[in-house]
Amino acid sequence: MARPTVTFLGGVREIGGNKILIEDGPDRILFDFGPSFSPRFEEYYVDYLQPRSTAPVKDLLEFGLIPRVEGLYSREALGDADLAWRPPEISGLFVSHAHADHAGYLRYVDPEIPVHVGTGTKTLLDAIEGSTAMHYGDHAWRPFQDRVPIRIGHLEVVPYPVDHSIPFAYGFLVRTREGTLVYTGDFRHHGPRAPDTHAFLEAAAAASPAALLIEGTRAGADRRRNLSEEGVRAGVDGLLADRSTLALACTYPRDVDRLTTLHRAAAEADRTLVVSLRTAHLLATIAPHFPAGAIPVPGTTDGVSVYGRKKKRYYNWEKPFLDDAIESAEVARHGARYLLALDLMNFPELIDLRPPRGSPFVHSMSEPFSEDDVDDRVMHNWLDHFGLEFHQMHASGHASGPELLEIVRSVGARTVYPIHTEHPEAFDAAGASVRPPELATRYAIGT
Numbered sequence: 001m002a003r004p005t006v007t008f009l010g011g012v013r014e015i016g017g018n019k020i021l022i023e024d025g026p027d028r029i030l031f032d033f034g035p036s037f038s039p040r041f042e043e044y045y046v047d048y049l050q051p052r053s054t055a056p057v058k059d060l061l062e063f064g065l066i067p068r069v070e071g072l073y074s075r076e077a078l079g080d081a082d083l084a085w086r087p088p089e090i091s092g093l094f095v096s097h098a099h100a101d102h103a104g105y106l107r108y109v110d111p112e113i114p115v116h117v118g119t120g121t122k123t124l125l126d127a128i129e130g131s132t133a134m135h136y137g138d139h140a141w142r143p144f145q146d147r148v149p150i151r152i153g154h155l156e157v158v159p160y161p162v163d164h165s166i167p168f169a170y171g172f173l174v175r176t177r178e179g180t181l182v183y184t185g186d187f188r189h190h191g192p193r194a195p196d197t198h199a200f201l202e203a204a205a206a207a208s209p210a211a212l213l214i215e216g217t218r219a220g221a222d223r224r225r226n227l228s229e230e231g232v233r234a235g236v237d238g239l240l241a242d243r244s245t246l247a248l249a250c251t252y253p254r255d256v257d258r259l260t261t262l263h264r265a266a267a268e269a270d271r272t273l274v275v276s277l278r279t280a281h282l283l284a285t286i287a288p289h290f291p292a293g294a295i296p297v298p299g300t301t302d303g304v305s306v307y308g309r310k311k312k313r314y315y316n317w318e319k320p321f322l323d324d325a326i327e328s329a330e331v332a333r334h335g336a337r338y339l340l341a342l343d344l345m346n347f348p349e350l351i352d353l354r355p356p357r358g359s360p361f362v363h364s365m366s367e368p369f370s371e372d373d374v375d376d377r378v379m380h381n382w383l384d385h386f387g388l389e390f391h392q393m394h395a396s397g398h399a400s401g402p403e404l405l406e407i408v409r410s411v412g413a414r415t416v417y418p419i420h421t422e423h424p425e426a427f428d429a430a431g432a433s434v435r436p437p438e439l440a441t442r443y444a445i446g447t
């Protein structure tokens with residue numbers, strides 16, 4: 001029988017878009033399946049110009065924006081593409097976590113192919129699908145438990161929870177007939193679940209792996225400032241101390257760690273954290289996966305409320321929160337009582353809230369990649385118009401460049417494939433085992 005192999009069908013010299021095919025004889029499994037954040041996508045498709053719903057895979061294949069794999073896509077997604085539909089030839093698809101660049105193309109996958117996700121990830125995907133325009137499609141879902149092995153033919157996959165900027169993120173050990181592969185997914189170890197990442201990396205080192213597939217989002221020169229999650233907490237604590245106006249913050253909508261940090265900082269300053277209806281829905285939906293009190297849940301936890309944004313029509317998932325929601329007039333009148341987490345898309349609320357000039361605004365998200373970022377310019381236009389004081393306070397979801405090199409050395413894999421990075425060469429400093437992969441090339445495992 002041929003040797004097991006690994007093929008990178010995405011995430012090569014780009015951030016996001018990991019699509020990793022592992023083959024061992026007749027057994028073929030995929031890890032992650034979403035679009036990359038590569039500027040290449042936006043060379044063809046932008047907000048108003050998207051693949052046709054009648055044949056989306058055909059429209060992505062045209063520009064090489066999705067891999068040409070037989071027996072993977074659904075009949076519906078292929079439409080009349082020149083890649084003909086075939087019965088599934090993939091035995092399982094594993095999703096490391098619910099970020100769009102890892103899960104966003106699930107909807108194109110044949111519904112017969114089993115999709116393996118953490119039990120919490122499944123709940124999170126349901127919450128996102130239920131409250132946004134996102135669709136993941138119908139699948140043979142196979143929710144897995146932490147560290148419980150999944151056998152697929154000759155292959156055995158063990159999911160390990162890791163610390164990342166979204167809950168329920170996993171790294172994997174994949175045992176083939178010729179040795180073990182380690183796939184990190186996206187990870188960090190400066191957040192509240194750092195012990196999970198450490199346990200995963202220890203298990204990885206103990207397996208004497210043939211290959212390490214490691215993300216490198218922050219590899220290479222990174223001029224952006226980053227704190228630990230505790231550093232963000234300290235920063236927000238310092239900012240809220242003896243402030244007498246409304247305080248505002250914006251975060252990524254699924255960064256539950258950050259929402260928890262903001263909730264604790266608000267409580268310390270005798271303020272209530274006010275979140276959007278969508279965030280409230282997300283927190284309430286995933287709450288059963290956490291110990292009581294571990295995350296703020298509107299309606300259950302003290303010190304967190306929902307902002308009752310005026311709308312013409314409310315969705316069913318918004319309605320449970322409306323009775324106790326806080327309206328703009330109350331936030332405007334008693335600003336010092338609140339820390340308002342306001343998404344950029346809801347900035348028109350500032351026209352009603354009219355916070356006093358000099359009120360603090362905490363940008364608790366990544367700094368823009370480029371200097372001419374349109375969203376960043378628009379945000380600053382609004383902040384300047386209302387005279388709000390800008391503060392950058394963020395902890396990345398990813399390990400830093402120096403940390404990545406240290407991890408490569410400590411895991412000690414025979415071959416190291418840097419992926420999910422624009423700078424794979426930055427890993428060269430970790431030694432001769434580093435091999436930046438080429439797109440769609442089969443690498444034998446164990447050689």
Ligand SMILES: [Zn+2]
Nearest residue numbers: 097099164186
């Ligand atoms: Zn991620």
